[in-house]
Amino acid sequence: MSARRVQLVSWNVLHRIHGEKWSKQVVGGFPDEGVRAARIAARARAWLADGVDAVCLQEVSGDQL
Numbered sequence: 002m003s004a005r006r007v008q009l010v011s012w013n014v015l016h017r018i019h020g021e022k023w024s025k026q027v028v029g030g031f032p033d034e035g036v037r038a039a040r041i042a043a044r045a046r047a048w049l050a051d052g053v054d055a056v057c058l059q060e061v062s063g064d065q066l
Contacts, residue, residue, distance in 0.1 A: 008053045013061035014041055
């Protein structure tokens, strides 16, 4: 019996509210939150299409940058 290889991607995504409070220069390049969310979703879809088994997104607050 051969072992199955599992591919996992984890990404700490900056929460918009925390970014505006703690690190405006980070979110300043993404003034439209809908566009930013769509880009994040597209990146996750691309990883999954490339064979990644799971994508874990975790919000990170700006004070943790």
